[in-house]
Amino acid sequence: xxxxxxxxxxxxxxxxxxxxxxxxxxxxxxxxxxxxxxxxxxxxxxxxxxxxxxxxxxxxxxxxxxxxxxxxxxxxxxxxxxxxxxxxxxxxxxxxxxxxxxxxxxxxxxxxxxxxxxxxxxxxxxxxxxxxxxxxxxxxxxxxxxxxxxxxxxxxxxxxxxxxxxxxxxxxxxxxxxxxxxxxxxxxxxxxxxxxxxxxxxxxxxxxxxxxxxxxxxxxxxxxxxxxxxxxxxxxxxxxxxxxxxxxxxxxxxxxxxxxxxxxxxxxxxxxxxxxxxxxxxxxxxxxxxxxxxxxxxxxxxxxxxxxxxxxxxxxxxxxxxxxxxxxxxxxxxxxxxxxxxxxxxxxxxxxxxxxxxxxxxxxxxxxxxxxxxxxxxxxxxxxxxxxxxxxxxxxxxxxxxxxxxxxxxxxxxxxxxxxxxxxxxxxxxxxxxxxxxxxxxxxxxxxxxxxxxxxxxxxxxxx
Amino acid sequence: xxxxxxxxxxxxxxxxxxxxxxxxxxxxxxxxxxxxxxxxxxxxxxxxxxxxxxxxxxxxxxxxxxxxxxxxxxxxxxxxxxxxxxxxxxxxxxxxxxxxxxxxxxxxxx
Numbered sequence: 060x061x062x063x064x065x066x067x068x069x070x071x072x073x074x075x076x077x078x079x080x081x082x083x084x085x086x087x088x089x090x091x092x093x094x095x096x097x098x099x100x101x102x103x104x105x106x107x108x109x110x111x112x113x114x115x116x117x118x119x120x121x122x123x124x125x126x127x128x129x130x131x132x133x134x135x136x137x138x139x140x141x142x143x144x145x146x147x148x149x150x151x152x153x154x155x156x157x158x159x160x161x162x163x164x165x166x167x168x169x170x171x172x173x174x175x176x177x178x179x180x181x182x183x184x185x186x187x188x189x190x191x192x193x194x195x196x197x198x199x200x201x202x203x204x205x206x207x208x209x210x211x212x213x214x215x216x217x218x219x220x221x222x223x224x225x226x227x228x229x230x231x232x233x234x235x236x237x238x239x240x241x242x243x244x245x246x247x248x249x250x251x252x253x254x255x256x257x258x259x260x261x262x263x264x265x266x267x268x269x270x271x272x273x274x275x276x277x278x279x280x281x282x283x284x285x286x287x288x289x290x291x292x293x294x295x296x297x298x299x300x301x302x303x304x305x306x307x308x309x310x311x312x313x314x315x316x317x318x319x320x321x322x323x324x325x326x327x328x329x330x331x332x333x334x335x336x337x338x339x340x341x342x343x344x345x346x347x348x349x350x351x352x353x354x355x356x357x358x359x360x361x362x363x364x365x366x367x368x369x370x371x372x373x374x375x376x377x378x379x380x381x382x383x384x385x386x387x388x389x390x391x392x393x394x395x396x397x398x399x400x401x402x403x404x405x406x407x408x409x410x411x412x413x414x415x416x417x418x419x420x421x422x423x424x425x426x427x428x429x430x431x432x433x434x435x436x437x438x439x440x441x442x443x444x445x446x447x448x449x450x451x452x453x454x455x456x457x458x459x460x461x462x463x464x465x466x467x468x469x470x471x472x473x474x475x476x477x478x479x480x481x482x483x484x485x486x487x488x489x490x491x492x493x494x495x496x497x498x499x500x501x502x503x504x505x506x507x508x509x510x511x512x513x514x515x516x517x518x519x520x521x522x523x
Numbered sequence: 524x525x526x527x528x529x530x531x532x533x534x535x536x537x538x539x540x541x542x543x544x545x546x547x548x549x550x551x552x553x554x555x556x557x558x559x560x561x562x563x564x565x566x567x568x569x570x571x572x573x574x575x576x577x578x579x580x581x582x583x584x585x586x587x588x589x590x591x592x593x594x595x596x597x598x599x600x601x602x603x604x605x606x607x608x609x610x611x612x613x614x615x616x617x618x619x620x621x622x623x624x625x626x627x628x629x630x631x632x633x
Contacts, residue, residue, distance in 0.1 A: 186601045199617055210613065213612050217554075224598060225567075237576075239590055
């Protein structure tokens with residue numbers, strides 16, 4: 060509860076900050092201070108179990124260790140994102156305070172989408188996430204690519220919202236208890252009723268749209284490519300993880316008991332996502348677009364949690380959100396400093412900026428899932444959850460094979476950094492040398508390694 | 524009237540909306556079709572709400588029967604917020620390229 064109220068309030072504060080404070084630098088510092096305070100409030104709620112705000116919410120939201128820990132991860136990753144890429148946000152346009160305000164509103168939506176207990180709150184949460192993101196995508200107003208990405212994202216997002224609402228309406232109609240509460244949906248005995256089945260199908264399609272799972276992924280590469288790079292970094296990591304969290308929460312609570320009736324659909328979506336994401340990423344020349352496809356590929360792994368739906372899957376999704384968000388935020392942070400976004404643009408980086416090349420290597424290894432990195436632990440937990448599920452072990456083998464495919468396109472960047480010569484000098488922008496940026500990169504590298512060695516540091520909070 | 528008639532009406536409105544989104548090329552008309560989809564849902568929610576309130580089985584849980592009608596208001600408000608952002612994006616695009624045809628949007632393909 061603390062997070063929802065404080066992020067919404069602080070978003071409004073940042074809006075006024077943008078109006079009354081003329082300095083372009085100050086919104087960033089205000090946002091960092093505010094977000095740190097909100098993280099502390101959230102951690103205090105996680106430890107004590109009590110919120111500062113005693114509001115009767117009629118069971119519309121539910122707070123437990125699991126979803127509070129997820130919110131903490133999302134907020135902490137956003138703080139790291141502010142510290143690493145805050146200066147890039149200042150360069151996007153003239154309304155710096157408003158960009159930060161919109162990010163705070165997205166965080167409010169994330170907190171609602173992670174704790175919803177009724178389908179109404181799911182809808183509100185997803186919309187509060189989406190609408191500010193449309194604006195952030197469009198924030199580079201003179202750039203036609205940004206315009207195109209925003210329009211595509213908006214039309215696709217609104218379309219999938221319509222489908223989701225239709226699903227909600229059918230589930231309400233087919234539920235004799237006449238309730239939107241996700242724990243009170245009566246699924247009947249034996250096969251599910253027709254209206255529930257239609258609703259489930261619509262909800263699955265729309266949530267797949269939101270988390271860009273194949274075959275509903277086609278908007279993702281264009282939108283991620285066209286949006287300003289800093290905001291791509293935010294929406295392909297933290298927002299995506301929140302989408303998955305909502306997806307899993309919805310299907311676990313509302314349809315968990317009849318999992319055997321929809322599991323084969325999830326298997327189809329998982330395999331298609333892994334296949335399309337990994338195979339298409341191999342052919343990309345632009346690193347930004349490659350990362351967009353790699354985010355689809357990583358979504359395939361996160362879908363394994365939805366396939367398994369057990370305790371290990373819950374731990375896995377937390378680890379995966381942290382590991383994937385950190386590594387991708389780091390990669391995008393480095394990408395914003397490059398002159399050339401193609402893979403050849405990374406040629407000879409190891410000679411010119413050894414530190415930058417080292418950090419890139421760690422991030423890419425983590426994304427591939429090499430042991431000792433957080434990426435390995437998260438993939439390991441996901442696969443363990445799928446094995447514990449007991450059925451369809453072949454899915455685990457498919458996932459591992461595609462993880463091997465992903466090594467090809469991730470290692471291509473490492474290869475060009477260390478083993479190729481730069482054609483021109485000045486492959487990175489001049490301000491890449493700034494000390495805070497390098498320190499932040501090292502902090503992310505250290506966090507990735509720590510989680511990779513002791514994942515209990517993170518998931519232990521679930522059981523404290 | 525039978526609930527099936529309401530389901531048929533709102534599903535046909537919904538499908539007209541989906542077909543419109545898929546085949547029309549004008550951003551404003553696509554947008555209108557999305558609104559049509561949302562309004563089909565509104566109609567269906569109100570119909571289901573009445574159905575539950577009148578059904579003899581659900582008498583025990585009548586406290587929830589009007590939830591759907593409140594849901595409709597939320598959909599309207601969110602749709603209004605979406606219109607605000609969406610029209611702003613379309614106007615921004617019109618200022619840059621002087622058209623609202625989505626076929627024009629092909630810069631990101633390669």
